[in-house]
Every structure is written in C-alpha cells, then in structure tokens.
Amino acid sequence: MEERTWYMGRPTLGSQVMCDNIPGLVNKQRQLCHQHPNMMQSIGVGITEWIRECQHQFQHHRWNCSTMARDHTLFGRVLLRSSREAAFVYAISSAGVVYSLTRACSQGELESCSCDPKKKGSSRDSKGTFDWGGCSDNIDYGIQFAQAFVDARERKERDARALMNLHNNRAGRKAVKRFLKLECKCHGVSGSCTVRTCWLAMADFRKTGDYLRRKYNGAIQVVMNQYGTGFTVAYKKLKKPTKNDLVYFENSPDYCIRDLEAGSLGTAGRICNLTSRGVDSCEVMCCGRGYDTASVSRMTQCECKFHWCCAVHCKDCHEVVDVQTCKALKNIDWLDQT
Amino acid sequence: MSTKKLVIVGVILVIFQVFSFLVGGLIAPSPTSAVHYLATKCVDVRKHHQNSTWFMPWGPNQCEKIRDFDEAMIKKIEANEIVFAVHIPLPNNEMSPWFQFMLFILQFDIAFKMGNQIEEGAVVTIDVSLAYRDDTFSKWTEMAHSIEQRKLSCNFSTPKTHEYEGRHYECDLLPFMELGSVAHKYYLINMRLPVNERKKINVGIGEIKDIRLVGIHQNGGFTKVWFAVKTFLTPSILIIMIWYWRRITLMTRPPVLLEKVIFALGISMTFINIPVEWFSVGFNWTWMLLFGDIRQGIFYAMLLSFWIIFCGEHLMDQTERNRFGVYWKQVGPIVFGSFCLFIFDMCERGVQLKNPFYSIWASDLGTELANLQMAFIIVAGICACLYFLFLCFMVFQVFRNISGKRTSLPAMSKARRLHYEGLIFRFKFLMLITLACAALTVIFFIISQVNEGHWHWAGYTVQVNSAFFTGIYGMWNLYVFAIMFLYAPSHKRYGDDQSNAGDLGVNSGEEIQLTTTITHVDGPTEIYRMTGKESQE
Numbered sequence: 001m002e003e004r005t006w007y008m009g010r011p012t013l014g015s016q017v018m019c020d021n022i023p024g025l026v027n028k029q030r031q032l033c034h035q036h037p038n039m040m041q042s043i044g045v046g047i048t049e050w051i052r053e054c055q056h057q058f059q060h061h062r063w064n065c066s067t068m069a070r071d072h073t074l075f076g077r078v079l080l081r082s083s084r085e086a087a088f089v090y091a092i093s094s095a096g097v098v099y100s101l102t103r104a105c106s107q108g109e110l111e112s113c114s115c116d117p118k119k120k121g122s123s124r125d126s127k128g129t130f131d132w133g134g135c136s137d138n139i140d141y142g143i144q145f146a147q148a149f150v151d152a153r154e155r156k157e158r159d160a161r162a163l164m165n166l167h168n169n170r171a172g173r174k175a176v177k178r179f180l181k182l183e184c185k186c187h188g189v190s191g192s193c194t195v196r197t198c199w200l201a202m203a204d205f206r207k208t209g210d211y212l213r214r215k216y217n218g219a220i221q222v223v224m225n226q227y228g229t230g231f232t233v234a235y236k237k238l239k240k241p242t243k244n245d246l247v248y249f250e251n252s253p254d255y256c257i258r259d260l261e262a263g264s265l266g267t268a269g270r271i272c273n274l275t276s277r278g279v280d281s282c283e284v285m286c287c288g289r290g291y292d293t294a295s296v297s298r299m300t301q302c303e304c305k306f307h308w309c310c311a312v313h314c315k316d317c318h319e320v321v322d323v324q325t326c327k328a329l330k331n332i333d334w335l336d337q338t
Numbered sequence: 339m340s341t342k343k344l345v346i347v348g349v350i351l352v353i354f355q356v357f358s359f360l361v362g363g364l365i366a367p368s369p370t371s372a373v374h375y376l377a378t379k380c381v382d383v384r385k386h387h388q389n390s391t392w393f394m395p396w397g398p399n400q401c402e403k404i405r406d407f408d409e410a411m412i413k414k415i416e417a418n419e420i421v422f423a424v425h426i427p428l429p430n431n432e433m434s435p436w437f438q439f440m441l442f443i444l445q446f447d448i449a450f451k452m453g454n455q456i457e458e459g460a461v462v463t464i465d466v467s468l469a470y471r472d473d474t475f476s477k478w479t480e481m482a483h484s485i486e487q488r489k490l491s492c493n494f495s496t497p498k499t500h501e502y503e504g505r506h507y508e509c510d511l512l513p514f515m516e517l518g519s520v521a522h523k524y525y526l527i528n529m530r531l532p533v534n535e536r537k538k539i540n541v542g543i544g545e546i547k548d549i550r551l552v553g554i555h556q557n558g559g560f561t562k563v564w565f566a567v568k569t570f571l572t573p574s575i576l577i578i579m580i581w582y583w584r585r586i587t588l589m590t591r592p593p594v595l596l597e598k599v600i601f602a603l604g605i606s607m608t609f610i611n612i613p614v615e616w617f618s619v620g621f622n623w624t625w626m627l628l629f630g631d632i633r634q635g636i637f638y639a640m641l642l643s644f645w646i647i648f649c650g651e652h653l654m655d656q657t658e659r660n661r662f663g664v665y666w667k668q669v670g671p672i673v674f675g676s677f678c679l680f681i682f683d684m685c686e687r688g689v690q691l692k693n694p695f696y697s698i699w700a701s702d703l704g705t706e707l708a709n710l711q712m713a714f715i716i717v718a719g720i721c722a723c724l725y726f727l728f729l730c731f732m733v734f735q736v737f738r739n740i741s742g743k744r745t746s747l748p749a750m751s752k753a754r755r756l757h758y759e760g761l762i763f764r765f766k767f768l769m770l771i772t773l774a775c776a777a778l779t780v781i782f783f784i785i786s787q788v789n790e791g792h793w794h795w796a797g798y799t800v801q802v803n804s805a806f807f808t809g810i811y812g813m814w815n816l817y818v819f820a821i822m823f824l825y826a827p828s829h830k831r832y833g834d835d836q837s838n839a840g841d842l843g844v845n846s847g848e849e850i851q852l853t854t855t856i857t858h859v860d861g862p863t864e865i866y867r868m869t870g871k872e873s874q875e
Binding site for chain 1: 367368369370371372373374375376377378395396405407410411414415416417420425427428429430431432434436441443445447451453454504505506511531533535540541543544545546550552554555557558559560631634635679683783786787
C-alpha cells in the first residue's frame with residue numbers, strides 16, 4: 001500500500017537511492033519509481049492531500065483517520081483488518097493519487113505525461129503525436145498510472161484481501177471520474193459556435209471526499225464466493241455491490257479504547273460536543289466513560305480583512321470557551337503509567 | 339446535355355462529397371485540442387522590481403516555488419510577491435506554426451471561507467506578460483504585457499456556513515488570451531495579482547487556491563488536411579469559373595443579373611478557397627485569423643444575396659427586374675448585417691493583434707464598450723431575422739405564382755408555357771439542392787455539437803467534428819460548382835441568337851427539342867437563352 005511511500009517527497013536524493021529506500025514498495029512499484037522518479041514526488045504530495053481529506057471527513061468520529069507518528073505504516077493496524085475503514089482508506093488513497101498526478105501533469109512537473117507515446121501503442125514519437133493530434137487527457141493518464149502503481153501491490157498475490165483492495169481502489173478512481181465536468185468553449189467566426197472545443201475539468205477533491213464518505217456509510221459487507229473469484233453479499237438482505245460501492249469483510253472495532261492490535265487509538269482525550277446529538281456528541285464519542293470540562297481562555301483573530309493570499313489583518317479578540325474532552329478508562333491509564 | 343451525362347456528373351459530385359467527409363473523418367485528427375495548465379506559484383524574491391525577469395515553472399533556471407498559500411503564510415510571503423507562471427507547452431513538447439492559433443481560458447479555484455467571501459461584482463486585476471523563445475536555452479523575449487481586468491462570476495451551490503468552508507466556488511470560464519499565429523516554439527506566461535487596498539484592487543476576490551489555464555489550439559494534423567482540401571478545391575472551382583465565364587462571353591447578349599451573381603459567388607468561393615494559409619506556416623502573420631473571418635463573411639454574404647436574387651428572378655411577375663437596384667431592400671440588410679459583424683470582429687480580433695489579452699467580453703473600458711459590441715451583434719441578429727423573413731416571403735411568393743401559373747399553363751402558347759415550365763423547373767431544382775445542403779449542414783452541425791467528437795467503429799476512430807468541417811466545406815464547394823456547371827448557358831446553338839433573335843416562329847420550331855431538354859437540368863439553360871432573347875426584344 002502506498003502510504004508506506006511517505007518518505008518520497010525528498011527530491012534531493014537520486015532516483016536510484018530514493019526508490020530503493022522507500023520502504024514497502026513491491027518490485028513492480030520500485031520499477032515504476034525508477035522509470036518516473038518525478039511521479040513519486042507527486043504521489044507523495046497526493047498522500048498528504050488525501051490524508052487531510054480523510055481527516056476532514058472523519059473529524060467528528062471516533063475513528064478520525066489519525067495517522068501514527070513514527071510508524072511508516074501510517075495507519076498502524078487499521079489496514080490489516082479488512083474493515084470498513086480500510087475500504088475507505090484504500091478508495092480515497094487511490095483517488096488521491098489520481099488527483100495529484102493529474103495536477104502535477106498539468107503543472108508540467110512530470111516529464112512524460114499525457115503525450116506518452118508508449119501508452120498509445122503508436123510508433124510516433126511524442127512530438128509527432130502532439131503536433132498531429134494533440135495529447136490524450138491528463139486525467140486519463142493519471143487514472144492509468146495510478147492504477148498501474150497502486151494496484152501493483154495487490155497483483156502480487158491474489159487472496160481475498162487483495163480482491164477487496166482492488167475493488168476499493170477502483171471505486172476510488174471511479175469516484176474521481178464521476179466528478180469530471182465537461183466544459184466547452186465556442187470560438188468560431190465572431191465567437192460563433194461552429195468551432196467548439198470541449199475538455200474535462202476536475203472538480204475539487206472535497207467532492208470526491210464527500211462522495212466516498214457517503215459510499216463509506218453505505219459500504220457493503222461481503223464474503224468470497226465459493227470459487228474465490230468474486231464477492232457475494234454477507235447477508236441476503238443486502239444488495240449486490242456495484243463497481244462504485246465499497247466492500248469489506250470484517251466488522252470494525254468500536255474504536256473506544258486504545259487497542260493497537262485492532263487498529264484502534266481510542267477516544268481518550270478527544271474533544272466532544274456537548275450540544276450535539278450525533279456521532280460527535282460526548283455520549284457517543286466518549287463511549288459512556290464521561291468527559292472532563294475545562295474552561296479555556298484563548299486569543300482568537302476577529303474582524304479580519306483578507307487578501308486573496310497570505311495576508312490577514314485581524315484584531316485579537318479574547319474569548320473563554322468550555323472544552324469537553326473524553327475521559328480515559330481508569331485501568332488503561334494505570335497500565336500506561338507503568 | 340443528355341440525361342446520361344447529367345447522371346455521370348451527379349455521381350461524380352456525390353463521390354466527391356462522400357470523399358470529403360471521409361477525409362475529415364478518417365485521416366484528420368479532431369480539429370482542435372485543449373491542454374490543461376496549472377499555474378505554478380513562484381516567489382519573486384527580489385526586493386525591487388526594476389528589471390523584468392521571467393519566472394520558469396520547471397526545467398533549468400526554475401523559480402522558487404511554493405506548493406500552496408499556507409506555505410506562503412508561514413514564510414511571510416506577500417500576495418504581491420507571488421507570480422503565477424505557465425510554460426506553454428508542457429515538457430518535452432514544442433508548439434508549431436501548424437497550430438494556427440492559440441486561445442486561453444482562465445479559471446480560478448477559489449475556496450469558500452466564511453470571513454473571506456467573494457464580494458458582489460468582484461473584479462480581478464491581472465498584471466500579465468507573455469514571452470517567447472525558440473530554443474530551450476536562450477533568453478525570453480517579451481511579446482505582450484498588459485494589465486487586464488476580469489469580472490468574477492462565481493456561485494456557491496452549498497449553504498454558506500462554517501461546515502462547508504474549504505469547498506470551491508463554481509466560477510465561469512474567463513476569456514484570457516488569443517494569439518492569431520503560433521510562430522514560436524515556447525511561450526511563457528507570468529501573472530501577478532497585485533493587491534492595493536486603497537485603490538480597491540484585488541480586494542474581496544476570495545481565497546484563491548489555484549489558477550488554471552486551458553489552452554486551445556488547432557491540431558497540426560487537421561491543419562494539414564484542411565490545407566490539402568483547400569489546395570485541391572481551388573483549381574477545380576477556378577477552372578469551372580473560367581469555363582462558365584467563357585460560356586457567357588461567347589454569347590452575343592450581355593450577361594443577365596443572375597449570371598453575374600453566380601459568377602460573383604464563384605469568385606467569393608475561390609477567394610475563400612485560395613490557400614494563403616500556407617504562408618502562415620512560414621511567416622508570422624497574426625492577422626490570418628481575422629483575414630479568414632473576413633473571407634468567410636464575404637462568402638456568406640454572397641451566398642445569401644444569391645438566394646435572394648435567384649428567388650427574385652423567378653418571381654414570374656411582370657415587373658422589370660434583372661437590375662441589381664431592385665434588390666437593395668433585401669440585399670441591404672445582408673450587407674449591413676455583415677458589416678456589423680465585421681466591425682464586431684475587428685473590435686475583438688483586430689484589437690487582439692495589438693493586445694492578445696484583450697477581450698471585449700471583459701473589456702477594461704467597462705460595460706459601455708461591451709454594450710456597444712453587443713449592439714453590433716444584436717443588429718446583425720436582427721438583420722439575419724429580417725433576411726430570413728424576406729427570403730421565406732419570396733419563396734412563398736414564388737410558389738404562389740407557380741401554382742397560379744400551373745392552372746393557366748395549358749391555355750398558354752407553347753413558347754410561353756415552356757418558358758414558365760423552365761422557370762419552375764429551375765427554381766424547384768435549386769430549391770431542392772439548397773434545402774438538401776442546408777439540411778445536411780444543420781444535421782451535421784447538431785451531431786458535432788451533441789456528440790463527444792469521435793465515434794469508434796470497427797476499429798476505426800471517426801472524427802465527427804473534422805468530418806463536419808471538411809464535409810460541409812466540400813459540400814458548399816460542390817454546390818457552387820454544380821450551380822456554375824448546370825446554370826451555364828448552353829453553347830450548342832449560341833450562334834442561333836443572331837439569326838433568330840426575336841423570331842418566335844423559329845422558337846416554336848424547336849419546341850420538340852426544348853420539351854425533351856426541359857425535363858432535365860439542361861432545360862433551364864435553354865430557357866435562359868429564351869428569356870435572354872425576350873429581354874433583348
């Protein structure tokens with residue numbers, strides 16, 4: 001899984017050194033890394049972006065997509081379990097890679113991006129294709145490369161988990177494709193529409209995140225079919241998963257207490273919302289362990305005047321707020337202290 | 339001309355028609371392509387901007403970049419120090435003169451922030467400069483520099499609450515730049531969005547995340563095929579035109595109005611055909627785009643006038659026609675409308691020769707000028723409506739007269755009857771092929787607009803848009819060709835004119851031959867000889 005490629009955004013290293021030192025790449029991925037060292041940097045950027053998106057989507061949940069510091073597997077053991085959360089992480093990460101590759105492509109950061117003659121199977125060199133008929137869309141390229149790279153890991157062994165990951169990766173890529181917007185421009189004589197050019201534009205990543213979040217809610221629990229080639233639904237009542245749906249095998253832990261084996265960080269110390277009745281309410285978030293209320297006085301910025309970038313002129317305001325944080329389980333605290 | 343010959347000509351025309359569609363559909367790539375560019379955010383580290391430097395987004399000597407504006411915030415970089423750089427084309431490619439033109443669309447990615455929303459009627463002021471070079475190591479040469487204003491029109495579909503912060507606005511595409519020739523290999527755009535709070539420049543435009551450009555250019559392959567088609571069509575129309583005019587001069591009578599108009603149509607078609615675009619490959623002629631527009635405009639005006647005059651000449655009322663002055667009422671709106679479009683085009687493309695960033699839709703002189711431009715378009719539109727009303731009215735009149743004449747035909751003398759039958763036939767024939775051509779044009783236009791641009795069929799990719807352009811272009815050429823060919827005066831007995839002028843008796847002696855020829859298209863030319871004679875009388 002490409003979250004192990006966390007260290008990649010270091011352009012100073014030569015591609016040889018860089019690719020060989022990224023932990024957790026399979027052979028095929030290492031090969032791609034050697035071929036396209038620039039890609040790896042963009043993929044690295046993509047990772048930060050999708051993790052940010054994941055954390056935004058789950059900010060009010062017990063499982064908040066938090067990454068483990070000092071751990072190159074990033075999500076600890078969350079992903080070892082074939083849970084709903086793992087399904088979401090795979091989907092959004094593959095979407096994030098598509099997204100960042102496409103961006104990098106149009107920013108000119110990738111050497112051979114949409115005009116890659118090898119992809120088209122034509123004998124023309126890249127200059128020839130560009131002069132003759134333009135290049136294929138960046139997004140197609142992003143999707144193709146993301147597929148080659150991300151799926152490479154699962155292609156190694158074909159067990160049930162690999163099938164699940166492949167399915168969710170594809171769902172993620174499809175989610176990006178879903179929000180492509182067709183935009184057109186007329187530029188004939190006097191601006192008439194005799195000549196019209198259309199292209200696909202990518203919407204902002206939040207839309208993909210929102211969509212995948214809804215798919216997470218409706219994820220379908222499946223079991224392998226008896227031939228080991230595909231899925232059947234775990235419960236008869238559920239509908240058959242489509243290519244857009246997320247699938248998972250195992251139930252999730254409740255993420256209430258810290259249990260690294262199960263991939264749960266626990267909710268001790270998390271801020272909860274006293275007035276809410278949803279998942280971020282103190283009742284739910286703290287799993288009934290109760291919460292501490294602390295009065296915090298802080299300086300905030302108010303009456304701000306913004307520029308389009310970088311400059312904010314604000315007044316400092318003083319405010320006192322009550323913050324509720326979840327209590328930890330007593331005995332766990334005790335265990336931790338020893 | 340015999341029926342056999344006519345069929346042969348018809349078949350040849352149809353073959354050429356199919357051929358012209360296939361050339362576009364199978365050989366040519368799609369007419370244009372769009373390339374996405376995402377502006378790189380460079381930091382201008384110099385303290386004073388005295389000499390202009392160019393900021394390269396990638397490659398050697400690339401600028402100091404930041405990934406996003408959070409980074410700028412941390413590093414305390416100000417808005418005025420940020421330069422958006424776009425290199426055209428993307429790495430490993432070169433632009434080529436075969437691309438003919440380039441136009442750019444500007445799009446802002448603006449994130450919604452509760453405290454920093456886009457104000458009503460917000461205008462972005464862009465300090466933009468364009469440079470070129472022809473190899474990868476020499477210095478950039480400035481091509482244009484301008485301070486442009488673009489009006490933001492963005493909407494936010496979700497409710498404007500804290501919950502939805504960070505989502506992007508949906509903004510309309512903004513016209514950015516248009517180049518009439520692509521003479522250089524590499525181009526570089528540097529943009530700044532200077533902030534001046536006192537002068538209210540670039541204030542209240544929201545939190546800009548990214549600037550995206552979409553570059554549209556004609557495909558080199560399409561240009562080549564297009565030139566080839568033009569080069570092939572030019573001599574064929576030229577030859578038939580010379581042949582046609584020779585036929586007319588061979589007659590003793592002076593050419594009638596309709597013949598002159600057909601000839602003028604041929605000239606305008608040749609004018610549009612002559613492949614002067616070949617020069618644009620070698621020379622940096624930025625006005626080629628404008629020139630192409632003008633040529634097209636002349637042809638359209640000519641074609642529309644031709645239809646009016648053709649209808650008028652077949653009205654079969656007894657008024658004296660055959661003079662251009664009679665048609666001023668109908669041709670006037672055409673000329674006037676075309677003139678308005680010409681002015682409009684001059685205002686956009688003409689000004690763009692000087693300042694490629696100019697767009698009348700986002701004119702910096704404010705809405706007044708834009709309104710003036712709109713007025714031109716509206717006037718042209720009104721003229722078009724007037725024209726079609728006129729034309730429909732005339733066609734209606736012709737048909738009314740035809741049905742009127744039909745009933746009285748048997749009672750007429752044979753010569754008169756043949757004359758009218760000839761007129762009716764001529765008219766119906768032209769109506770038929772004109773309608774067919776117009777219908778084909780409209781159908782193909784709709785297909786090319788609705789369709790995504792290409793069809794996959796049995797392993798082949800058919801470029802519908804290219805087929806539309808070459809096919810329709812070929813079709814109107816064949817149309818003009820056919821009109822000149824079929825409506826040319828017959829040469830068979832042009833000598834008779836002198837001896838038989840005014841002698842109706844001899845004419846009635848030729849009746850049997852006339853009735854046989856009337857049934858095919860050659861008929862009209864015979865009849866024309868007769869009407870010509872009558873006008874001589």
